[in-house]
Amino acid sequence: GTALVVHPGAELYGSDRVVLGSVAGLVADGWRVVVVLPGPGPLVPALVGEGAEVEFAPQFVLRKRLLRPRGWGELVSTAVRGASAAWAALRRHRPDVVLVNTITVPQWPVAARLRRIPVVVHVHEGESQAGAGVKTVMYAPLLAARRIIVNSRFSLAVMAQTIPALSARADVILNAVPGPPTPLPPRATLDGAPRLAYVGRLSPRKGVDLIVDALRLLHDAGTPATLDLYGAVFPGYEWYEEELRSLIASGGLQESVTLHGFVDDVWPGLAGADILVVPSRLDEPFGNTAVEGVLASRPVVVSATSGLLEATDGYATARRVPADSARAIAEAVAEIVASWETVLPQLEPARSMAANRHDPGVYGDHVAAVVAASAAAPASAD
Structure with a gap:
């Protein structure tokens, strides 16, 4: 038929x-x-x-x-x-x-x-x-x-x-949620400089500016983290990308943030990251991107809202933080960095669970x- x-x-x-x-x-x-x-x-x-x-x-x-x-x-x-x-x-x-x-x-x-x-x-x-x-x-x-x-x-x-x-x-x-063909193992040590990533639309409701603010807080605290943004704005929201660029410049983060635009294949970006951040301000019906982070064998920091809670349920490598809080994101990243040796053995069991579930x-x-x-x-x- x-x-x-x-x-x-x-x-x-x-x-x-x-x-x-x-x-x-x-x-x-x-x-x-x-x-x-x-x-x-x-x-x-x-x-x-x-x-x-x-x-x-x-x-x-x-x-x-x-x-x-x-x-x-x-x-x-x-x-x-x-x-x-x-x-x-x-x-x-x-x-x-x-x-x-x-x-x-x-x-x-x-x-x-x-x-x-x-x-x-x-x-x-x-x-x-x-x-x-x-x-x-x-x-x-x-x-x-x-x-x-x-x-x-x-x-x-x-x-x-x-x-x-x-x-x-x-x-x-x-x-x-298909996983990567071959997950690249996480780095054994971070040397105090975690590589953060965001994958998805660049929009206010997705809270991308919160990661930039969190990055500035990490730098102020002596953690020289970097951030890769994979995604583009929806037509009509070009103003938001300009606001992001202004925020990056005002924080002196030009050398630490890279805007890659939309990418068909998210896996190389996740392979090059240490931590994925999903900072949505508003409700998400689910959280495919958070699951992709787990499938890539990376810890994820997500807003503790709606479908993101459901998408990360049961994964020891997921950190849930209050929505709309750059400080909470920065603190979660710092906690993951400080406990990296504990996080590493949890990544494969979480990846296997996600692969079966999705x-x-x-x-x-x-x-x-x-x-x-x-x-x-x-x-x-x-």
Whole structure:
């Protein structure tokens, strides 16, 4: 049969990498997979490499700014184009099932339901701090889904609190997080100069400026740490990168911080690091990057919030710190450096646990099973 997969971007950040794992599982299960994206990007060759067909179509992507009055014009125009494109793709491919990746493309579940095509929505969001009205708008289209895949218990709780009826059709499947081909062993000694790394979007909610502030605190305390930033800003947030550069300059850290921009392959960067920092200010539905740090055999410092707590649960090499605190990050890094001999033997057991918990093959099988069950269920299941 044919599975039509819809995704709102073509980069290779968290949900992009997860949809890649979903596609791999569907192809392995014998589906013909067609992926609809809004445009080209590094995700495209990766999807083709997994055996999927890829096409581009206008998409209505629900952004919070569109819900404000000044965004209503753009909301209407993109909604019209997106609805037309969704309807045309469903008519053209006549899929047996539709998998919608994220809740930010709300027209697709509704369009598929209207065409009597079973639809599965994969929820990656956990916007607990959004207002009740906004959350209702975001989650309401899921009522058109036959099954819902949720990436964490935290995301499930936020969804169920908003629309309780959705929990009955939901399955929690932890994200697939492939590890590096060959993990590079950590350094035996740090010589008092730890190498910190951050991987992900450069944005205020991700708290990247907090690491820069923490680095300055470490330098002030006599620890000449360095920091590598792997990631780029979302279009429209260029001002934040300028603020980061100003913060780096004002702290005299130009020789200690390197901005690498977006990288397809995170493993060389993690191999060159001693400690990964994930300093999110706001709730994260999960924490793929934190898991990647564990899989790279590196200790991680994460904000003690939401899905990051879930992502690092059980790992002795994870340090949880209060959100929005550069000082707490600096203190956690200093503690890891001071206890490095104790940390080293804990890294391999943590890596092995993460590899089992987030095995891509197991994940792909679980997703394929949910999709197949949804396609096979009678129409009355809706």
